[in-house]
Amino acid sequence: MSWLCVSTSKSSCNRGTTERGEMAEAKTVHSPALTYFSMISLLTLCPPFVILLWYTMVHADGSVLQTWDYLKQHGVQGFIDIWPRPTAIAWKLIACYAAFEAALQLFLPGKTVEGPISPCGNRPVYKANGMQAYAVTLITYLSLWWFGIFNPAIVYDHLGEIYSALIFGSLIFCIFLYIKGHVAPSSTDSGSSGNIIIDFYWGMELYPRIGKNFDIKVFTNCRFGMMSWAVLAVTYCIKQYEENGKVADSMLVNTILMLVYVTKFFWWEAGYWNTMDIAHDRAGFYICWGCLVWVPSIYTSPGMYLVNHPVNLGTQLAIYILAAGITCIYINYDCDRQRQEFRRTNGKCLVWGKAPSKIVASYTTTSGETKSSLLLTSGWWGLSRHFHYVPEILAAFFWTVPALFGHFLPYFYVLFLTILLFDRAKRDDDRCRSKYGKYWKKYCEKVRYRIIPGIY
Numbered sequence: 001m002s003w004l005c006v007s008t009s010k011s012s013c014n015r016g017t018t019e020r021g022e023m024a025e026a027k028t029v030h031s032p033a034l035t036y037f038s039m040i041s042l043l044t045l046c047p048p049f050v051i052l053l054w055y056t057m058v059h060a061d062g063s064v065l066q067t068w069d070y071l072k073q074h075g076v077q078g079f080i081d082i083w084p085r086p087t088a089i090a091w092k093l094i095a096c097y098a099a100f101e102a103a104l105q106l107f108l109p110g111k112t113v114e115g116p117i118s119p120c121g122n123r124p125v126y127k128a129n130g131m132q133a134y135a136v137t138l139i140t141y142l143s144l145w146w147f148g149i150f151n152p153a154i155v156y157d158h159l160g161e162i163y164s165a166l167i168f169g170s171l172i173f174c175i176f177l178y179i180k181g182h183v184a185p186s187s188t189d190s191g192s193s194g195n196i197i198i199d200f201y202w203g204m205e206l207y208p209r210i211g212k213n214f215d216i217k218v219f220t221n222c223r224f225g226m227m228s229w230a231v232l233a234v235t236y237c238i239k240q241y242e243e244n245g246k247v248a249d250s251m252l253v254n255t256i257l258m259l260v261y262v263t264k265f266f267w268w269e270a271g272y273w274n275t276m277d278i279a280h281d282r283a284g285f286y287i288c289w290g291c292l293v294w295v296p297s298i299y300t301s302p303g304m305y306l307v308n309h310p311v312n313l314g315t316q317l318a319i320y321i322l323a324a325g326i327t328c329i330y331i332n333y334d335c336d337r338q339r340q341e342f343r344r345t346n347g348k349c350l351v352w353g354k355a356p357s358k359i360v361a362s363y364t365t366t367s368g369e370t371k372s373s374l375l376l377t378s379g380w381w382g383l384s385r386h387f388h389y390v391p392e393i394l395a396a397f398f399w400t401v402p403a404l405f406g407h408f409l410p411y412f413y414v415l416f417l418t419i420l421l422f423d424r425a426k427r428d429d430d431r432c433r434s435k436y437g438k439y440w441k442k443y444c445e446k447v448r449y450r451i452i453p454g455i456y
Contacts, residue, residue: 039201043285047167048079050297053409054160055082057304062407086165090158094165097231100140101223104133106214113270116279120188121367124207126215130222130269134262137227138234145238155232156239156307163297170292174200174285177216181205181283190282203284217283222272225291226265229299233258236303240310248310249318250402254303257325257399264333271340276428298413302400305410311402318402325398328391335380335388342376351379359446361439373436375443384449385429389421425450 052067059082060066071078110129117123144150155162181190181204189206192199208216237255241247265272272278281287313321341349347358357378364370380387396414403410429450433440450456 203282
């Protein structure tokens with residue numbers, strides 16, 4: 001995807017590239033000037049933005065104008081003053097959570113799943129135990145609260161310190177990945193572009209591992225990033241209950257929809273390992289810092305806002321929003337399920353009760369071998385080439401709209417996701433055009449719209 005890790009929707013094609021070609025991909029989608037500007041901007045602006053978002057949500061009543069007035073009055077020193085220092089309790093909370101998730105990833109049983117063949121001919125092998133880890137995590141977290149062993153409200157109370165620690169800790173982790181890619185790559189799917197900024201930002205390795213079995217990208221993207229989304233959604237709900245003695249229906253709708261979405265992700269986690277995030281994007285700041293920091297902060301921000309801004313929607317409106325959100329999440333899931341079934345059966349299945357419409361596209365691998373793929377042109381995939389992004393964006397809107405429209409900031413994630421997915425659709429189209437050539441042109445003639453049917 002465009003930046004950061006977590007759209008849970010799959011890319012439309014998989015293309016083999018050379019080592020340098022994979023590293024240079026970012027420079028071929030946009031102009032070199034825009035690419036470098038984007039990289040430098042994200043490297044320098046995203047860390048402080050996380051802190052500003054947290055401060056505005058928690059201490060400035062969700063008002064961007066209030067934060068802006070404070071910064072105008074106090075300048076750089078004011079910003080330094082509001083940046084929380086990482087504390088011992090923040091580091092302990094992060095360490096315990098990370099160790100727990102790493103242990104679940106390593107030791108919980110799961111079916112062995114093979115990923116797609118990599119550009120260098122490697123096929124990664126995974127243990128699909130994400131759903132088990134998800135269930136164990138939420139049951140453990142809620143049990144610790146229920147039995148009075150640990151109060152999740154502590155996480156909210158130290159949230160700024162946790163984000164600050166994650167910002168700095170994840171930067172160090174990305175430096176480790178950069179050094180590891182140079183010194184001890186895990187596979188032949190690694191290499192340098194010759195530019196230190198690109199190597200750090202886009203990453204050196206496609207499938208970095210610690211030892212034989214601990215896959216770093218599965219940990220950062222799935223078990224830390226996506227899992228933290230669910231954990232923090234529950235945390236915000238519990239914090240509001242602790243503060244007010246009840247949970248507003250707006251918070252319930254927000255929490256339920258986020259949990260349904262994350263549940264869908266872990267139910268489908270093995271499919272995620274075939275996506276652009278895992279099969280094409282290397283492990284660098286772009287993916288790993290984003291999943292370790294951006295997901296826990298930005299993706300959960302509507303719930304963060306609702307903690308101190310409970311809204312009484314009323315039963316009828318709450319049910320309408322909940323139903324609309326669940327419908328969008330289901331359609332997003334069904335899009336991916338439909339294509340997975342089409343690929344699994346080699347096109348010998350039914351799509352909306354009919355034999356699927358398809359294009360047989362041949363392509364040449366980097367080794368010179370000619371292969372073919374089937375491009376689905378019916379069902380959801382006949383509406384537009386990336387229709388699955390439409391319900392994904394709408395689902396984000398529906399778990400944000402319980403905050404109503406008093407402030408803009410809760411809707412930042414919806415705006416960010418829209419930009420991210422539209423840019424990702426362009427990158428994906430460019431990749432498929434390069435892979436399939438004339439067949440992709442034929443596909444685009446049959447499925448005319450990129451994302452929104454009839455519009456774009």
